[in-house]
Amino acid sequence: xxxxxxxxxxxxxxxxxxxxxxxxxxxxxxxxxxxxxxxxxxxxxxxxxxxxxxxxxxxxxxxxxxxxxxxxxxxxxxxxxxxxxxxxxxxxxxxxxxxxxxxxxxxxxxxxxxxxxxxxxxxxxxxxxxxxxxxxxxxxxxxxxxxxxxxxxxxxxxxxxxxxxxxxxxxxxxxxxxxxxxxxxxxxxxxxxxxxxxxxxxxxxxxxxxxxxxxxxxxxxxxxxxxxxxxxxxxxxxxxxxxxxxxxxxxxxxxxxxxxxxxxxxxxxxxxxxxxxxxxxxxxxxxxxxxxxxxxxxxxxxxxxxxxxxxxxxxxxxxxxxxxxxxxxxxxxxxxxxxxxxxxxxxxxxxxxxxxxxxxxxxxxxxxxxxxxxxxxxxxxxxxxxxxxxxxxxxxxxxxxxxxxxxxxxxxxxxxxxxxxxxxxxxxxxxxxxxxxxxxxxxxxxxxxxxxxxxxxxxxxxxxxxxxxxxxxxxxxxxxxxxxxxxxxxxxxxxxxxxxxxxxxxxxxxxxxxxxxxxxxxxxxxxxxxxxxxxxxxxxxxxxxxxxxxxxxxxxxxxxxxxxxxxxxxxxxxxxxxxxxxxxxxxxxxxxxxxxxxxxxxxxxxxxxxxxxxxxxxxxxxxxxxxxxxxxxxxxxxxxx
Numbered sequence: 001x002x003x004x005x006x007x008x009x010x011x012x013x014x015x016x017x018x019x020x021x022x023x024x025x026x027x028x029x030x031x032x033x034x035x036x037x038x039x040x041x042x043x044x045x046x047x048x049x050x051x052x053x054x055x056x057x058x059x060x061x062x063x064x065x066x067x068x069x070x071x072x073x074x075x076x077x078x079x080x081x082x083x084x085x086x087x088x089x090x091x092x093x094x095x096x097x098x099x100x101x102x103x104x105x106x107x108x109x110x111x112x113x114x115x116x117x118x119x120x121x122x123x124x125x126x127x128x129x130x131x132x133x134x135x136x137x138x139x140x141x142x143x144x145x146x147x148x149x150x151x152x153x154x155x156x157x158x159x160x161x162x163x164x165x166x167x168x169x170x171x172x173x174x175x176x177x178x179x180x181x182x183x184x185x186x187x188x189x190x191x192x193x194x195x196x197x198x199x200x201x202x203x204x205x206x207x208x209x210x211x212x213x214x215x216x217x218x219x220x221x222x223x224x225x226x227x228x229x230x231x232x233x234x235x236x237x238x239x240x241x242x243x244x245x246x247x248x249x250x251x252x253x254x255x256x257x258x259x260x261x262x263x264x265x266x267x268x269x270x271x272x273x274x275x276x277x278x279x280x281x282x283x284x285x286x287x288x289x290x291x292x293x294x295x296x297x298x299x300x301x302x303x304x305x306x307x308x309x310x311x312x313x314x315x316x317x318x319x320x321x322x323x324x325x326x327x328x329x330x331x332x333x334x335x336x337x338x339x340x341x342x343x344x345x346x347x348x349x350x351x352x353x354x355x356x357x358x359x360x361x362x363x364x365x366x367x368x369x370x371x372x373x374x375x376x377x378x379x380x381x382x383x384x385x386x387x388x389x390x391x392x393x394x395x396x397x398x399x400x401x402x403x404x405x406x407x408x409x410x411x412x413x414x415x416x417x418x419x420x421x422x423x424x425x426x427x428x429x430x431x432x433x434x435x436x437x438x439x440x441x442x443x444x445x446x447x448x449x450x451x452x453x454x455x456x457x458x459x460x461x462x463x464x465x466x467x468x469x470x471x472x473x474x475x476x477x478x479x480x481x482x483x484x485x486x487x488x489x490x491x492x493x494x495x496x497x498x499x500x501x502x503x504x505x506x507x508x509x510x511x512x513x514x515x516x517x518x519x520x521x522x523x524x525x526x527x528x529x530x531x532x533x534x535x536x537x538x539x540x541x542x543x544x545x546x547x548x549x550x551x552x553x554x555x556x557x558x559x560x561x562x563x564x565x566x567x568x569x570x571x572x573x574x575x576x577x578x579x580x581x582x583x584x585x586x587x588x589x590x591x592x593x594x595x596x597x598x599x600x601x602x603x604x605x606x607x608x609x610x611x612x613x614x615x616x617x618x619x620x621x622x623x624x625x626x627x628x629x630x631x632x633x634x635x636x637x638x639x640x641x
Contacts, residue, residue, distance in 0.1 A: 041070070042086050044102045046112070052077070052102075053119055053126070061116065061128040062100065069106050072099030182256055191245040197376040198369030198401070199239055205360045206230070206243055209335060210251045213287045216333075227357035228325055229336035231295075233343040234362030237402030240339035243362065244291045247337065254288040256281065260297030263317050271298065271317030279324040279334065286333035295338040301347045318347060326354045344561060364400055366495065367393050373401050377408040384424040392428055395475075397495055407431045436490065437482035444481045452615065453518060454479045454487040457528055459611040460517025461489045461510060462620075463603055464596050466629055470506035473632075478619045486528065501549050508536045509592040509599075516596035517607060540588040541581075550584050553577075603629075 049071060052058050057077035062070040075097060078087040086101040106112045116128055193203055212219060212226045219226065232240040248255040256278060263271040282288045298317045325336055338356070340346065350356065365373060370393040378389070396404060410431035415423040446454070458477050465471040472491035479487040496503070515529040543549040546559045558572045571578060600607055610628055614620050 041100055041103050044071075044104045046104055046107065049102065049104055050115065053124060056124055057083075058124075058126045060099070060126060063106060063109070063112075063128065063130045065132055066109050066130070067106055069104055069112075070100035071102040071104070073101050182254060190249040191242065192249045193246050195376065196239060196242055196246050197372035198365040199243065199362060200369070202232070202239075202243060202360050202362050203246075205358060206247055207250075209337075209358075210247055213251055213253050213289070213335065216287070226333070227335065228354060229338065229356040230358040230360055231343070231351070231356040232337065232339040232360050232362055234341060235364060235400060236341050237400035238362045238364060239401045240341075240362050241293055242401070244293070244337055244339060247289065248291070251289055254282070254285040255291065256288065257291045258293070260292055260294045260299070263298050264314065271313055272320035275317060275320040275324055282334045288334055290334060290336045292336065292338045294340060295350075296340045296342040296345055299338075299340070299346045299350050301345060318350070322347075322349055322355065325350075364398060365404075367397075370396055370399065370404060373404045374408070377405050381408055381412050382422045384422045387423070387425055387428075391425070395429070395432060395492070397493055403435065406435060410434055433476075433482075433490070437485070437488045439482065446481070446486065450486070451479065452611075453522070453526060454528065455611045455614045456517045456521050456607070457514040457526075458487045458489055459607055459614055460513040460515075460520075460596070460600060462513075462610060462625060463607050463629075464513030464516070464599055465489075465491065465510040466625055466632060467599050467603065468506040468510055469632075470500075470503040471510040472507070474622055474625060476619065476621055477614060479614055480618055485531070501543070504539055504543060504549070505588075505592060508539055508589070509596050511536050512589075512593045512596045513600070516593060516600050517611075520597055520600045520604065521608070521611075536589055536592070537585065540585045543588065544581050544584050550588075552580055552584050 049058075049069070052071070052073070055077075057073055057080070058071055059074040059077075060072040062072075064070060073083060073086070077083055078097065078101075083101065087097075119126070193207065196203060209227065209230055216226055232243060234240050244257070248257065258278070263274050278290065282290050298314055298321065300314065300318075302315050302318060336356075343351075343359075351359070371389055374389050374392055392407075396407065399407070407428065408431075411423050411427040414430050414434070415427045418427075420427070458479055462474050462477050465474055472493040475490040475492050477487075477489045482488050511532045512529075514532055515525055518525050518529075544553055546557055548555045548557050560572070573581070606628055610620070610625070613624060613628070617624075
């Protein structure tokens with residue numbers, strides 16, 4: 001194992017010395033191509049210069065910035081032994097004839113110029129000129145600028161093509177390479193099974209997979225085979241990815257993590273190539289685990305969307321994945337884990353035994369598991385001493401692990417906004433309200449008539465739900481606008497595994513209580529019941545077409561769990577059946593609406609009292625309903641039982 005870790009962390013070969021060598025060669029040849037770059041100048045004084053000048057050995061005098069003079073000798077003078085040092089040849093044997101050969105300080109420029117003019121009048125032939133040079137190094141840099149640009153561009157493109165730049169795996173020479181991230185227990189944050197609260201059943205199955213990898217002989221000696229793969233299925237936020245992270249932290253084997261979308265690319269054949277490369281890497285480091293998050297990105301049933309008959313790149317990727325998981329030459333020491341919340345759209349060939357042997361369902365947590373999740377997320381939070389975690393877990397039915405984490409974070413933010421030193425019970429309740437209902441909009445302008453209608457609407461919901469046995473008990477009602485709604489009511493639904501017909505009908509009646517109250521009090525209805533109507537229509541349709549709870553349709557369902565109905569452009573029933581379905585859905589909804597009206601007419605006085613109290617207080621709680629209505633009619637019967 002240690003040897004493998006060493007191989008994983010081995011440094012890549014550094015190629016920068018190659019770039020340095022190439023630049024050096026360019027510079028050398030540039031200098032060799034220009035002889036004056038190798039010129040050697042010697043410092044002299046002005047009297048020595050006059051001596052050379054009077055001997056007619058000076059060919060040219062250049063005065064730089066009025067302070068420095070550069071002297072170039074004649075070719076005959078360079079043959080003299082005195083000037084041997086300044087006439088040396090360069091590396092390829094070229095004589096320095098272009099100069100300059102000597103330099104000296106001019107001193108008084110006016111005096112020096114008079115000396116030059118005097119020498120000219122005496123018949124000495126030479127040239128002299130004045131130059132102004134700001135920076136010698138600047139000229140050098142400007143001369144090399146095109147070369148540096150070319151070398152820089154060459155290095156840039158070489159790095160991009162070799163995958164050394166940003167997004168290395170997606171470059172031209174590494175486009176078919178896998179983008180999988182290898183879990184590093186030294187650098188990455190280690191997540192263990194202790195960090196995963198709840199999910200007891202799922203954890204047990206995953207722990208077994210980890211045990212397979214740690215102690216394979218325990219199972220193989222009895223003739224068993226290590227499973228090829230495990231598929232984590234569940235709603236968003238239930239902890240599928242967290243469970244995979246815990247496996248990475250516990251397994252102590254190479255863990256390759258990537259998303260299903262990492263295989264998808266615009267180029268043909270890239271997805272299949274990346275699958276091959278992924279499994280090749282995993283086999284080299286076996287035993288190992290591959291985790292593919294959101295596998296439905298590449299694992300959808302083949303042929304569903306291929307209407308045009310063209311070659312689908314996603315299908316090629318899936319075919320390669322199927323082959324690698326269970327085909328000729330597969331390695332049993334590589335376990336594939338995947339996560340999805342769309343198991344119904346996955347290809348059947350992917351789901352069969354031998355590929356994904358285990359399907360691990362990660363359900364929403366129950367009240368006991370929610371308490372454990374709260375305990376985990378409350379650890380870093382400064383909570384109040386009197387905070388009851390059991391109460392919080394009971395107040396959050398249907399919440400996933402991600403939702404609970406959001407509640408804890410939101411409660412801490414609310415407490416900080418109020419400058420509190422700890423997070424209390426009310427902060428958590430406000431956080432739940434914020435997540436479920438949305439942000440309060442107290443400054444929203446609502447007319448008194450509209451406010452009255454909203455109050456009766458919400459009071460109607462509260463009254464009907466209070467009078468029905470199977471409706472969810474009320475927690476809180478408000479007429480303060482939240483999110484998109486102008487009013488809201490919070491209920492604490494009973495956690496059920498199965499739902500009976502009378503329970504659904506009671507829930508529908510309670511949902512229609514708002515519109516029924518408008519009808520009873522004002523003899524008019526409004527658009528404020530849109531969400532309620534949407535809810536009851538879906539429930540009624542499910543009763544008729546999915547669950548077989550309608551007498552006219554009978555014990556039939558038109559629901560297809562495999563998702564194959566998506567391919568059909570026609571309904572799975574006849575036109576005459578469709579008419580019956582529509583009629584039955586309408587009858588169910590209208591029956592419950594009339595039932596709600598009947599209940600509200602019976603308790604009209606108490607409905608009005610509740611609405612007026614709601615207009616006054618804007619927010620009412622369960623205790624207020626007990627004061628107005630008394631205990632729920634069937635509550636005593638439950639107690640007697």
